[in-house]
Amino acid sequence: EVHLVESGGGLVQPGGSLRLSCAASGFMFSTYNMNWVRQAPGKGLEWVSYISSSSNTLNYADSVKGRFTISRDNAKSSLYLQMNSLRAEDTAVYYCARDRSNANWGQGTLVTVSS
Amino acid sequence: DIHMTQSPSSLSASVGDRVTISCRASQAISNSLAWFQQKPGKAPKSLIYAASSLQSGVPSKFSGSGSGTDFTLTISSLQPEDFATYYCQQYSSYPLTFGGGTKVEIK
Numbered sequence: 001e002v003h004l005v006e007s008g009g010g011l012v013q014p015g016g017s018l019r020l021s022c023a024a025s026g027f028m029f030s031t032y033n034m035n036w037v038r039q040a041p042g043k044g045l046e047w048v049s050y051i052s053s054s055s056n057t058l059n060y061a062d063s064v065k066g067r068f069t070i071s072r073d074n075a076k077s078s079l080y081l082q083m084n085s086l087r088a089e090d091t092a093v094y095y096c097a098r099d100r101s102n103a104n105w106g107q108g109t110l111v112t113v114s115s
Numbered sequence: 116d117i118h119m120t121q122s123p124s125s126l127s128a129s130v131g132d133r134v135t136i137s138c139r140a141s142q143a144i145s146n147s148l149a150w151f152q153q154k155p156g157k158a159p160k161s162l163i164y165a166a167s168s169l170q171s172g173v174p175s176k177f178s179g180s181g182s183g184t185d186f187t188l189t190i191s192s193l194q195p196e197d198f199a200t201y202y203c204q205q206y207s208s209y210p211l212t213f214g215g216g217t218k219v220e221i222k
Contacts, residue, residue: 035211045159045216061210102151102204102206105161107157
């Protein structure tokens, strides 16, 4: 069974940094493209970033470009999102999801940016 | 960017009703469309991919149709566990984009 578990969320001040992790199991992680998707409180879903299976291709939403960095460690079956220069509008639950169609999702981790 | 428009944004229905949700893409996306169900406080769950293919384990009361720019999610007989918010998403090109959601409520 596919299992994705996010961690690393929390309360951070504006301008601060946070690193999210997503631990994958139940499938061959190294062969799948992955996404980060977020959901602000009471709002809809917003795609954040994409990484191809071999890390050759990275994509970012305009709203996070230059501030967030996606990466992965296939040996550890783990996905990461380094978030710098955080803003109040980055407050959201962050989900990792498998492949372009987002077929499987983790339970999410809450990031709150506030002073 | 491809803009996804869902309609209606909310609907009220009774148990046993047939429910249809529409999703329109601002440009042709072939069949690169997925549908998700989300309940309060939970992660989205994939129902449909490739516009009409049912994810493993998803009951057959859910069905999807369409190609190009116009797509539909149908729930054949609404049950209490189906009251939730539904989202469409295109994966034809990046940035991936989602519809605004359709909240299905109990009448």
